[in-house]
Amino acid sequence: MDLEANPDQADFRAASRICSVGVSKILQIGARAAAMKREGLPVIVLGAGEPDFDTPDNVKEAAKAAIDHGATKYTALDGTAELKRAVAEKFRRENGVDYAPDEITVSAGAKQVLFNAFMASLDPGDEVIIPTPYWTSYSDIVEICGGVPVLIPCDAQAGLRLGAEQLEKAITPKTRWVLLNSPSNPSGAAYAEADYRPLLDVLLRHPSVWLMVDDMYEHIVYDGFRFVTPVAIEPRLKSRTLTINGVSKAYAMTGWRIGYAGGPKALIKAMAVIQSQSTSCPCSVSQAAAVEALTGPQEFLVARQDSFRRRRDLVVSGLNAIDGIDCRTPEGAFYTFASCGGLIGRTTPSGKRIESDSDFTDYLLETVHVAVVPGSAFGLSPYFRISYATSAAELEEALTRISSACDRLV
Ligand SMILES: Cc1ncc(COP(=O)(O)O)c(C=O)c1O
Numbered sequence: 001m002d003l004e005a006n007p008d009q010a011d012f013r014a015a016s017r018i019c020s021v022g023v024s025k026i027l028q029i030g031a032r033a034a035a036m037k038r039e040g041l042p043v044i045v046l047g048a049g050e051p052d053f054d055t056p057d058n059v060k061e062a063a064k065a066a067i068d069h070g071a072t073k074y075t076a077l078d079g080t081a082e083l084k085r086a087v088a089e090k091f092r093r094e095n096g097v098d099y100a101p102d103e104i105t106v107s108a109g110a111k112q113v114l115f116n117a118f119m120a121s122l123d124p125g126d127e128v129i130i131p132t133p134y135w136t137s138y139s140d141i142v143e144i145c146g147g148v149p150v151l152i153p154c155d156a157q158a159g160l161r162l163g164a165e166q167l168e169k170a171i172t173p174k175t176r177w178v179l180l181n182s183p184s185n186p187s188g189a190a191y192a193e194a195d196y197r198p199l200l201d202v203l204l205r206h207p208s209v210w211l212m213v214d215d216m217y218e219h220i221v222y223d224g225f226r227f228v229t230p231v232a233i234e235p236r237l238k239s240r241t242l243t244i245n246g247v248s249k250a251y252a253m254t255g256w257r258i259g260y261a262g263g264p265k266a267l268i269k270a271m272a273v274i275q276s277q278s279t280s281c282p283c284s285v286s287q288a289a290a291v292e293a294l295t296g297p298q299e300f301l302v303a304r305q306d307s308f309r310r311r312r313d314l315v316v317s318g319l320n321a322i323d324g325i326d327c328r329t330p331e332g333a334f335y336t337f338a339s340c341g342g343l344i345g346r347t348t349p350s351g352k353r354i355e356s357d358s359d360f361t362d363y364l365l366e367t368v369h370v371a372v373v374p375g376s377a378f379g380l381s382p383y384f385r386i387s388y389a390t391s392a393a394e395l396e397e398a399l400t401r402i403s404s405a406c407d408r409l410v
Contacts, residue, residue, distance in 0.1 A: 021140045025377035033371040044398045045371040046386045050254040053304055058296045059251060059289045066288030075281045078272045079106030083287045086294040087260045096232045099262035105271050108282050110216055110246040110259030115141050117212060117242055120270035122147040126176040131162035133337060133378035135185045151379050160189040164198035171206055181214040183221060186378045186385040187337040188330020190221060193228045200234040211241040219250035219301050221332035222309045239264050250301060251293040256286040308334050311388040311395060318399035322406050334389040341382045346409035357382040368401035
């Protein structure tokens with residue numbers, strides 16, 4: 001390009017490390033839905049990855065007090081001493097796992113924890129095993145950090161959970177990490193102790209493979225499901241496991257950007273090196289708020305869980321009443337991941353054949369103005385994800401519209 005002729009038009013050349021990472025389908029759908037809303041169309045968006053509750057008042061008050069008391073400066077690199085103590089106490093109280101302060105890191109969200117961990121540990125070509133469907137950021141972060149995501153499709157018959165044989169087969173000399181997420185975004189599937197045990201046995205036989213677990217939705221589980229984190233089941237894996245969690249989902253604090261993890265000292269130290277050259281430290285005020293979230297009253301979590309469970313039941317039964325859709329009942333999180341396999345091959349009133357889950361979700365958005373995310377965005381088709389973190393009235397309206405759209409397919 002002739003820069004003298006076009007001084008405002010210089011070509012931008014993106015670094016090769018982000019070339020394979022596109023704008024996520026979720027963001028694309030969100031942008032399209034927002035544009036349709038601006039045009040005045042009555043769009044219902046069931047894509048949000050955040051609770052519709054507000055941050056608890058005691059947490060907000062703690063943040064205001066922190067500002068008033070001068071907690072407005074840089075903090076210790078990977079978390080204040082108070083927050084590390086609160087995190088250590090949380091791990092002890094809720095998970096039965098002991099982490100010392102130098103085995104704990106705090107970052108700007110669990111996403112930054114994941115980023116720091118992969119950035120600090122992956123060399124080019126190192127493999128990370130990710131059961132599929134998976135939260136899209138996992139594979140993107142691995143790729144940005146030079147790693148190779150190894151995506152293993154999970155079987156609907158196995159409740160969309162990874163099996164021990166699948167894990168054993170996927171491990172190669174290049175495997176660095178296995179990344180497990182329970183309850184899962186996008187499927188809501190969760191691993192009970194009995195589901196984890198065979199996987200942990202496989203890992204015991206492969207001492208060079210490390211385990212990363214994302215427990216972000218720990219507090220959103222239903223029907224008496226007993227949440228357990230792998231290190232509590234198998235302490236022999238503690239020296240090579242990173243246990244990730246955060247306040248975003250349980251405490252409705254997505255915007256505060258606080259996530260944390262417990263893990264072996266050497267890894268935590270390496271992650272701090274990455275953090276020191278990116279964000280320096282997590283937000284001081286948010287850390288004070290997170291201390292209150294973790295140490296303050298916890299009773300409201302049960303009421304919120306109950307509210308999510310009622311909405312889960314509404315969506316699961318509404319979807320299963322539609323011919324061509326099959327929805328398993330998720331154990332946790334606030335998503336359903338339903339199969340639309342029975343609709344593939346049908347034709348829309350305008351004569352278009354539904355060939356894939358994204359054809360189906362496009363059809364829903366275009367004709368009945370309901371925005372949901374196709375399974376292909378999470379690596380498994382033909383499915384679609386609904387986030388039910390919205391009002392029951394809106395969910396009922398969305399289900400009525402989806403049902404009528406499906407009725408019109410022939
Ligand atoms: C499974 C999972 N892990 C981690 C995160 C990131 O959470 P945070 O807000 O702490 O970065 C999300 C957010 O959607 C998620 O779904």
